[in-house]
Amino acid sequence: MGKLILQRSILGLLTLLAASALIFIGTEVLPGDLASAILQNQATPENLAKLRLDLGLDKPAILRYVEWLFGALRGDFGHSLANGRDVLEEIVPRFANTMFLAAYAAVVAVPLAVGLGLAAAIRQGGAFDRTVNILTLMTISVPEYFLAYLLIKYVAVELGWFPSLANVSSDTPFFDRLYYAFLPMVTLVLVIVAHMMRMTRASVLAVMASPYIEMAILKGLTKTRIVLRHALPNALAPIISVVALNLAYLIVGVVVVETVFVYPGLGQLMVDEVSKHDVPVVQACGLIFAATFIVLNMVADILSILSNPRLRRLR
Known part of the structure; x- marks a missing residue:
């Protein structure tokens, strides 16, 4: 290892x-x-x-x-060419906002996706399974910016439940942050839940075709017990991989969502600085995004190996 x-x-x-x-x-x-x-x-x-x-x-x-x-x-990312400020001073508060939004979406999306995937696998072929698959296929097919504009039009403008602009700052109280960032969070959740749910369902169903699962069925165990106790542990490797990739998307792929909702995160900062040709800030933002994606992929690989004894023996 x-x-x-x-x-x-x-x-x-x-x-x-x-x-x-x-x-x-x-x-x-x-x-x-x-x-x-x-x-x-x-x-x-x-x-x-x-x-x-x-x-x-x-x-x-x-x-x-x-x-x-x-x-x-050396840890010196230079100074912004646009305003002369230290690049780290520009990035740190924006990165904190992006991490807050990513964590907010992850806390909702991961349990929801894994739960829906397991429920669909348990009820394979039933009405619940077909309904969830259709809905997730629809959300996969729709770009995130279109989902964001739909939420703004119907939830923010017509119903007035949440603000259309996620205007937060370092002084914003925690629960106010949750309120202001709700629509960006929902947009990200709708985008990533589909991938994780479908991978969870497919991985569990692939394991369900194994001989030891057939033996468990012949012994009279309930399908729920078989899925949770016997199939899920052996299906964790691909599930962990897709969860890690989608968590990386929550941080790396927030550029569009932050721009639509004018959320003061790292993605919004990068878009602004690209238009100004402020190379030091753009470079630093890009490196943070790349490092996040690489680290999460490495963590996913390690966790996949640890969760599967056969992969550990191959190593």
């Missing part, structure tokens, strides 16, 4: 390096630059040249990337 963690850690660091380079290249190829965005109508050639010199944009792109990379290795 130690060897596995070491291998995945090295691969994760290489992936982070590649991700940082891709993010930098993607920001560089966008039309215009920060100097043009700041000066706008006053963007004469002389003013542009002076501002680019002040911001360090006159240096070659590869040199700016290498300088940023070595600074990041």
Whole structure:
């Protein structure tokens, strides 16, 4: 297990390096630059040249990337080109908001998805199983931004139950945060519950075809006991993997949801800074997203191996 963690850690660091380079290249190829965005109508050639010199944009792109990379290795992500603030000061409160929204959605989505998947497996072929499968297929097929706008139109505007804008801050009380972030949370839950529920159901039903399950049925055990006590422990590996991937989506894939609801999280910050060509902030946000995805995938692999003795013997 130690060897596995070491291998995945090295691969994760290489992936982070590649991700940082891709993010930098993607920001560089966008039309215009920060100097043009700041000066706008006053963007004469002389003013542009002076501002680019002040911001360090006159240096070659590869040199700016290498300088940023070595600074990041020392824990120094530089300063925002747009406002001069330290990048970490910009990111920390936004990242806390994103983690709050992700945790809020995970607490609701994971038990709901696993419970629905087990219930559908127990009632395979019944009305409940067919209904849940149809509903989850519908939510998988609809983009999250469309679900978000539907919730805004009907729940926020017409019914007036929740605000359409999730305007929270560090001073917002906990229960007020839950209230303001309810619609973004519901949007994320609708998106990820379907994947986890369908994987839970499929994994359990695959194990149900095993000979030892047939023996349990012949012994007269109830289907609920068979699923919970005998099938579920052996179906945990793929369930853990899909749960971890969807938890990664809750943090990495919140960009669209945060933008629609104007939620002050890391995704919203990244969108704003991309439009300004503020490369240090965009780089830092991208690295956080990439690191989160890599770490959760590694945790999923390790937990899958620990939950299945056969995989441990293969290692």
